[in-house]
Amino acid sequence: MTPTTNLMGTFLEPDELRRRAEDERTRARRSYGFAARLLFVALDAVYGRASTLEKFRVLEVVARVPYQAWEQVAFVAVTHTHSDPTFARDIYDRAAEARAQQDNEMMHLLMIEELLGQEGFRRTILKGVVLPQAMAFVYYQLSWLLYVVRPGWSHGLNADFEDHATHTYLDYVHDHPALDETPWTSTFADDYGRSDTVGELFRRIALDEAEHRSDSERRIHTARFGRGSD
Numbered sequence: 001m002t003p004t005t006n007l008m009g010t011f012l013e014p015d016e017l018r019r020r021a022e023d024e025r026t027r028a029r030r031s032y033g034f035a036a037r038l039l040f041v042a043l044d045a046v047y048g049r050a051s052t053l054e055k056f057r058v059l060e061v062v063a064r065v066p067y068q069a070w071e072q073v074a075f076v077a078v079t080h081t082h083s084d085p086t087f088a089r090d091i092y093d094r095a096a097e098a099r100a101q102q103d104n105e106m107m108h109l110l111m112i113e114e115l116l117g118q119e120g121f122r123r124t125i126l127k128g129v130v131l132p133q134a135m136a137f138v139y140y141q142l143s144w145l146l147y148v149v150r151p152g153w154s155h156g157l158n159a160d161f162e163d164h165a166t167h168t169y170l171d172y173v174h175d176h177p178a179l180d181e182t183p184w185t186s187t188f189a190d191d192y193g194r195s196d197t198v199g200e201l202f203r204r205i206a207l208d209e210a211e212h213r214s215d216s217e218r219r220i221h222t223a224r225f226g227r228g229s230d
């Protein structure tokens with residue numbers, strides 16, 4: 001089966017993957033806004049400053065919700081399309097993009113869950129279920145509200161989140177060279193695309209996040225419906 005969810009449809013060979021991952025790892029971080037900083041502080045307070053699989057899992061639970069919120073707003077906007085074909089086409093394209101990004105984030109979440117399961121990780125109700133859902137709920141409401149008030153703000157927040165996720169994964173791989181010796185075995189390998197090692201898998205996930213960041217950065221100034229895709 002041809003991988004469709006990895007890097008939103010592009011499968012990179014390992015050498016190219018490493019080169020692009022290193023470019024992203026050494027790239028300057030965005031200047032994060034207040035809401036993003038608050039979220040990162042909350043994550044560190046609950047799950048510790050160090051990166052762990054458990055923390056990645058929470059990142060992926062939260063990562064999906066802006067795309068859900070945007071898809072929801074796009075469907076509401078359908079009722080305002082009137083007869084303008086450009087507007088309708090733009091809404092359709094954005095809803096499709098938001099769904100593809102949700103699928104990509106869900107695939108990340110499933111693969112992280114699988115790795116946690118292989119490690120025999122046992123989640124607690126509070127840190128494993130209640131708090132991730134609470135964070136996702138608040139983040140959904142904020143993403144939705146910002147998108148309704150000024151879509152560019154919602155894309156700015158998401159760009160911050162995705163940039164942070166990119167660096168978090170790539171710093172983790174850089175700090176744990178043993179991951180490049182750890183074989184990756186997964187029931188999702190055919191769906192996401194094969195990676196020989198967990199290090200390679202995390203680089204692929206990180207480059208997905210970098211692409212999400214770039215997509216949102218492009219949208220910051222063209223976010224309102226009817227202004228096209230780029």
Ligand SMILES: [Fe+2]
Pocket residue numbers: 060063104105108109165205209
């Ligand atoms: Fe993700």
Ligand SMILES: [Fe+2]
Pocket residue numbers: 063105162165208209212
């Ligand atoms: Fe992402």
